[in-house]
Structures are given as structure tokens and as C-alpha cells.
Amino acid sequence: xxxxxxxxTTAFRALxxxxxxxxxxxKRTLSLGAKHSPESICLPFKLTLGNLIECLEQGADTLIMxxxxxxxxxxxxxxVQEQILTDLGFKFQMVxxxxxxxxxxxxxxxxxxxxxxxxxxxxIAAIRFGLAKLALLDELxxxxxxxxxxxxxxxxxxxxxxxxxxAVEAAPDPVSLKEAFRTYSERxxxxxxxxxxxxxxxxxxxxxxxxxxxxxxxxxxxxLGKLGVEVxxxxxxxxxxKFSLFLNAFGITEKERLHRAARPYxxxxxxxxxxxxxxxxxxxxxxxxxxxxxxxxxxxxxxIAQNIMPAVNTDIPVLTIVCDExxxxxxxxxxxxxxxxxxxxRRSRGRALAPSGASHS
Amino acid sequence: MDIYLGIDVGSVTTKLAxxxxxxxxxxSLYIRTQGKPVLMVQAGLxxxxxxxxxxxxxxxxxxxxxxxxxxxxxxxxxxxxxxxTAHAVAALHYVPQVQTVMEIGxxxxxxxxxxxxxxxxxxxxxxxxxxxxxxxxQQASRLGIKIEDFGxxxxxxxxxxxxxxxxxxxxxxxxxxxxxxxxxxEDILYGLCEAMVRNYINNIGMGKEILPPVVFxxxxxxxxxxxxxxxxxxxxxxxxxxxxxxxxxxxxxxxAQEEMEDAHKATKFKGLGVSESLYETTSFDCKACAxxxxxxxxxxxxxxxxxxxxxxxxxxRAAEKKREGAPT
Numbered sequence: 177x178x179x180x181x182x183x184x185t186t187a188f189r190a191l192x193x194x195x196x197x198x199x200x201x202x203k204r205t206l207s208l209g210a211k212h213s214p215e216s217i218c219l220p221f222k223l224t225l226g227n228l229i230e231c232l233e234q235g236a237d238t239l240i241m242x243x244x245x246x247x248x249x250x251x252x253x254x255x256v257q258e259q260i261l262t263d264l265g266f267k268f269q270m271v272x273x274x275x276x277x278x279x280x281x282x283x284x285x286x287x288x289x290x291x292x293x294x295x296x297x298x299x300i301a302a303i304r305f306g307l308a309k310l311a312l313l314d315e316l317x318x319x320x321x322x323x324x325x326x327x328x329x330x331x332x333x334x335x336x337x338x339x340x341x342x343a344v345e346a347a348p349d350p351v352s353l354k355e356a357f358r359t360y361s362e363r364x365x366x367x368x369x370x371x372x373x374x375x376x377x378x379x380x381x382x383x384x385x386x387x388x389x390x391x392x393x394x395x396x397x398x399x400l401g402k403l404g405v406e407v408x409x410x411x412x413x414x415x416x417x418k419f420s421l422f423l424n425a426f427g428i429t430e431k432e433r434l435h436r437a438a439r440p441y442x443x444x445x446x447x448x449x450x451x452x453x454x455x456x457x458x459x460x461x462x463x464x465x466x467x468x469x470x471x472x473x474x475x476x477x478x479x480i481a482q483n484i485m486p487a488v489n490t491d492i493p494v495l496t497i498v499c500d501e502x503x504x505x506x507x508x509x510x511x512x513x514x515x516x517x518x519x520x521x522r523r524s525r526g527r528a529l530a531p532s533g534a535s536h537s
Numbered sequence: 538m539d540i541y542l543g544i545d546v547g548s549v550t551t552k553l554a555x556x557x558x559x560x561x562x563x564x565s566l567y568i569r570t571q572g573k574p575v576l577m578v579q580a581g582l583x584x585x586x587x588x589x590x591x592x593x594x595x596x597x598x599x600x601x602x603x604x605x606x607x608x609x610x611x612x613x614x615x616x617x618x619x620x621x622t623a624h625a626v627a628a629l630h631y632v633p634q635v636q637t638v639m640e641i642g643x644x645x646x647x648x649x650x651x652x653x654x655x656x657x658x659x660x661x662x663x664x665x666x667x668x669x670x671x672x673x674x675q676q677a678s679r680l681g682i683k684i685e686d687f688g689x690x691x692x693x694x695x696x697x698x699x700x701x702x703x704x705x706x707x708x709x710x711x712x713x714x715x716x717x718x719x720x721x722x723e724d725i726l727y728g729l730c731e732a733m734v735r736n737y738i739n740n741i742g743m744g745k746e747i748l749p750p751v752v753f754x755x756x757x758x759x760x761x762x763x764x765x766x767x768x769x770x771x772x773x774x775x776x777x778x779x780x781x782x783x784x785x786x787x788x789x790x791x792x793a794q795e796e797m798e799d800a801h802k803a804t805k806f807k808g809l810g811v812s813e814s815l816y817e818t819t820s821f822d823c824k825a826c827a828x829x830x831x832x833x834x835x836x837x838x839x840x841x842x843x844x845x846x847x848x849x850x851x852x853x854r855a856a857e858k859k860r861e862g863a864p865t
Contacts (some may be wrong), residue, residue: 202830203827225750330850332848483743483744486745510621511661513619514622517656518659521656522657
């Protein structure tokens with residue numbers, strides 16, 4: 177999912193645990209996953225099952241899947257996938273880990289368990305190095321989102337980011353990691369762009385997996401970038417690890433900010449990220465031109481959010497995109513184009529009506 | 538006389554509309570796409586050449602519809618726009634105060650919400666084609682009536698039956714069931730109209746504030762049964778513009794005019810003689826990565842015009858380079 181494999185492979189490798197890097201999620205991953213999944217299960221289940229199969233094909237003997245109570249169907253992915261893979265005749269050990277309940281200590285314990293008798297300090301250093309990579313990648317990605325909307329040669333930022341991921345992943349120590357980060361942030365900043373343009377700002381929100389895995393949402397961020405739109409999202413893997421694994425202990429979370437905002441419309445958790453999605457609409461109406469809401473087909477929490485959002489009394493258009501293996505690229509392109517046209521015309525009218533001298537760039 | 542040409546190549550029908558500078562409809566064409574968009578655009582242009590006044594000069598071309606890129610490449614369009622924008626622009630032209638546009642075409646249906654002349658929200662059917670023109674077509678032929686007679690027959694109904702309209706498969710079995718029970722044809726047809734309208738309001742119109750004036754356009758607006766069912770459900774009269782089935786093409790022509798007059802550019806239109814060229818479309822699987830995208834190639838007289846269909850733009854760029862390098 178997204179770049180999440182980078183910190184994990186880094187941490188494991190630092191401890192001498194051999195890692196099978198999953199092949200990038202592709203149509204083959206999806207076909208494998210969909211073939212062996214229950215038909216109406218959500219897309220993230222199918223894609224992660226496909227990832228697991230591809231890892232097993234490459235010789236992995238241990239699989240790690242997060243699990244936990246009080247989530248959504250995600251909470252039982254690990255159990256069901258273990259059963260399906262066993263039925264398919266694969267031999268492996270499934271490590272189910274409740275990251276959400278046990279936080280960072282759980283991760284440390286898990287890695288220590290896999291690393292045999294590595295000293296705790298070494299385990300902590302490995303995790304920190306992995307997380308440092310993740311944080312820098314996310315920072316680069318935020319820059320990519322900005323550059324993409326302005327670049328004169330379309331595709332330049334995406335190409336640079338692809339190289340950056342490999343470079344960051346390959347960095348053996350903190351010094352070369354910093355070096356790689358500096359190289360690529362400079363390269364991104366050097367991409368010639370239209371300085372005068374004030375691109376539309378569109379927030380991407382919705383279910384965690386389909387927001388963060390570009391394959392699952394048909395690279396909606398790149399498509400919007402091609403249309404000259406700057407994308408923002410509050411979900412980044414590094415934020416999530418920070419908030420979910422560490423800061424929860426102190427009770428200061430981005431999530432709570434979203435929950436507070438959503439409360440007049442939805443007063444409780446509905447599983448998954450449904451509560452947060454409603455909160456996003458309340459919180460971001462003022463500073464975004466529009467919101468793209470991503471939901472896996474049959475995702476109950478997001479269906480609830482989608483049905484509550486029209487009642488949220490803020491003036492911001494929301495385009496809900498339902499992601500599954502039947503999604504057509506042409507249909508998505510039409511909707512995105514129409515959405516961007518709509519936002520552009522809205523903004524130009526807003527500008528025309530605003531008192532002279534007032535600008536909101 | 539300067540003419541702006543709009544071409545709307547949809548899943549089921551292809552529409553052409555020629556407007557003059559004052560946006561009067563000078564000539565139009567409405568033909569079935571028959572799954573052959575390239576041939577139909579060529580045939581359409583050929584036919585159009587006969588219909589246009591002799592002193593016509595094409596000053597701009599816009600394309601829309603699901604084959605808008607294909608049509609844009611072969612005609613040399615100045616504007617290639619999605620259907621939502623095209624329909625909104627056309628509706629605003631005929632009814633400047635419009636607040637809601639409902640459009641039902643062959644395989645999609647949409648709603649556009651406008652306020653003070655600007656589209657502020659829209660929705661399209663996402664995961665299901667129930668309640669579109671193709672389904673009505675199919676049911677009419679199954680019941681042995683012409684699609685033109687569907688509306689007038691449905692209007693004769695006094696006690697419409699309730700049909701399950703959520704999904705075409707269930708709607709069809711429910712209709713068969715009602716027939717076997719002995720209900721009359723007109724009651725079943727009007728029942729289907731009501732089911733389609735319910736489905737539209739609940740799915741496409743979910744959470745949208747449908748305020749009058751409501752403009753209803755697209756091929757399905759021909760169907761009087763659907764129109765009446767909508768008016769009953771919404772409690773307001775629908776405005777059906779004079780050329781409701783051409784609205785996409787008219788919108789594309791208006792957008793072309795806007796673009797050309799703003800930019801003072803010469804049109805890229807290749808001329809009505811496009812119909813003489815030999816077009817060829819082929820496809821292949823790209824093996825550059827594990828995604829194995831299906832790439833379509835469009836050739837004119839043996840030369841590559843465009844390639845598309847990949848997750849990345851490798852082939853699109855290759856085709857562009859080839860075109861730039863080719864002698865003209």
C-alpha cells in the first residue's frame with residue numbers, strides 16, 4: 177500500500193531478517209486477489225490477498241498482517257486470508273498483529289520476535305530508521321503534489337518521485353538517506369513550472385487504503401495533476417504511524433479534530449474511516465475548492481459517510497468515487513474532467529463577485 | 538456564413554449540430570453509433586456537407602460524448618469536452634434561469650445542479666445502468682412494441698403496476714411476472730416508467746436539491762411516459778428544450794465558439810473531407826510492466842494519429858513524437 181513497504185523492509189533488513197519485497201501492485205495482483213476472494217468483499221481485501229499470493233510465489237514463508245477489533249472488515253482480513261491461502265495449498269506462517277491495540281510496543285515486540293534475539297536497542301534503531309524514511313518520502317510526496325499541478329512538462333514530477341522512492345529505499349544509513357532526500361527535493365523544485373498559475377486545490381479523503389494505494393484509485397492524484405489541480409490530503413502513512421502508534425497515548429490526534437468537526441452530523445464511530453470522512457467535509461470547506469471522496473465498493477462506513485455528507489451544510493462540492501475491480505478508466509476521466517470544469521467555473525464566478533482587490537490565492 | 542460544429546458521439550447514438558454565430562441551429566443529424574464511432578463520424582460529416590448552406594465556413598469544432606477523444610483526433614477538434622459541461626452549457630443557453638438539468642442517454646444518466654448560471658454539483662450513474670435508454674429500448678423490443686410507441690402507450694395507463702426498478706435483471710423478471718398475472722401492457726409500461734424515475738431520484742438525485750426550472754434532455758425525453766412520471770414525482774413541470782436529443786452536440790458547438798472567439802485562433806478542423814481518409818483502429822497489450830495495459834492505436838491512411846489506453850502516458854507520447862516528426 178503506497179510506500180509502506182519502504183520502512184518495513186528497511187527495519188527488517190537492518191536486523192538481518194530477509195524480506196521478500198512485494199512486486200508492485202498491478203493488474204495481475206488484482207486478478208489473483210479477485211479470483212480467490214469472496215465476490216462482494218471490498219477492494220483492499222482483494223488487493224492485499226493478491227499481494228500476499230505474489231509474495232508467497234517469490235518464496236516468502238512468513239506473512240504479517242495487521243488485525244484488530246473495532247475496525248471494519250479489515251479487522252478480519254488476516255484470518256480469512258490465512259484460511260484462503262491455506263486452502264490454496266501454500267505453506268507459510270501468518271503473524272497477525274494487533275497494531276491498533278498495542279501501538280509501538282506491539283511493533284517492537286513483533287520485530288523482536290521475528291529477529292530472534294536481537295537486542296532491544298538495535299530493534300528500536302531499526303524501526304526509527306524505517307520511520308525516518310517513511311517521513312521523508314511523505315514529505316517528498318507533498319512536494320510532488322504541489323509541483324504536478326504547475327509543471328510545464330506533464331509527468332516530470334511523477335517520474336522524479338518514482339526514482340526518489342527507489343533511492344530512499346536503497347539508502348543504507350541516515351547520512352545517505354539525507355543525501356537522497358536533498359537530491360530529490362532539489363530536483364523536484366527545479367522542475368520548470370507555471371509560476372503564475374493559481375491551481376485549484378482539491379482535498380482527497382475517504383477510506384484509508386484506497387486513498388493511499390494509487391493503483392486502487394486509478395492514480396486519481398496523477399490524473400488531477402494532469403488537469404492542473406493541486407491535491408492535498410490529510411492522510412499520509414507517516415502521520416498515521418505517528419498518530420496511531422505514538423501520540424494516541426497523549427490523546428492529541430488529528431482524528432479527534434475530525435471527530436469533533438463531524439459530531440453535529442454523526443455522533444459516533446461507524447467503523448473504518450466513515451466518521452473522519454464526514455469531518456473532512458466540515459473542516460476543509462473553507463480552504464479547498466472541492467473534495468474527492470474515495471470509497472471501496474460495498475464499504476459500509478464510507479456509504480454511511482456518503483449519505484450524511486449532503487446534510488453537511490458547507491459550501492463545497494464533493495465527488496464520490498467508488499473503487500473496485502470493475503471501475504472503468506474512461507468513466508473516471510469523464511467525472512474528474514467535469515468536476516474540475518465545475519470547480520473552475522465556480523471559482524471564476526467567486527472571483528468576479530468578490531470586491532476588487534480581494535484575492536484568495 | 539461562419540459555422541460552429543458540435544459532435545456528440547455517445548454509446549448508442551451520434552449527434553451532430555451546426556450553429557451559426559448567433560447560435561441558431563442551422564443543420565443537425567441524429568444517427569445510431571452501432572459500435573462504429575469512426576465510421577459514423579465520417580458518415581455524419583459527409584451527410585452534414587449536404588445539409589449545410591453552400592456559403593458555410595466551419596470556424597470551430599467541439600466534440601463530446603464517450604468517444605470525444607476519438608472524434609476529436611479524427612476531425613481535428615478545437616475543443617474536446619466531457620458531457621457534463623457540454624450539457625450544462627447547452628441547457629443554460631436555452632433556459633438561462635435553469636437550476637436543474639436531468640439528462641438520460643443510452644447508457645448513462647446524469648443530474649446537474651446549477652445556481653445563478655453556474656454548475657455547482659453533478660452526479661452520474663456509477664455502478665449500474667438500470668434506468669437508461671438502452672434498457673427501455675431492450676424492454677420495448679421484448680414486448681414487441683416500437684420505442685416510439687412506448688410513451689404514448691404508457692400514457693394510456695390508469696392503474697400502473699409497481700415494478701422493482703433497482704436493477705435491470707430484477708425489473709425484467711418483475712415485468713414478466715406482472716405479464717403472467719394478466720396485467721395490461723400500458724399499466725406495465727407506465728409502471729416501468731415510475732420505477733425508473735424512482736431509481737433516478739434515489740440514486741442519481743440522492744441528496745441533491747432539485748429546484749425548478751428543471752430541464753429534461755437526452756434521448757429519453759422523447760418518452761412521454763417518463764416525462765409524466767417525473768412531473769408527478771417532482772411536482773413540477775419539466776422544460777424539454779426543442780432539440781433535447783442534440784443538447785450534447787449543441788453544447789460542444791457553443792464551447793467551440795467560446796474557445797475560438799476568446800482566442801482568435803484558426804480552427805484545427807481537417808475539413809468535411811475527413812470522410813475520404815481511411816481510418817484504422819487496432820489495439821495491443823503493452824508488455825512494458827505487469828499492468829499489461831490495452832493500448833489502442835488510431836491510424837489515418839497508414840499514419841499513426843494517436844495512441845491511448847495506458848496507465849502511464851508512454852504510448853501517448855510516442856505517438857505525439859511520431860506525429861511531430863512526420864512530414865506534413
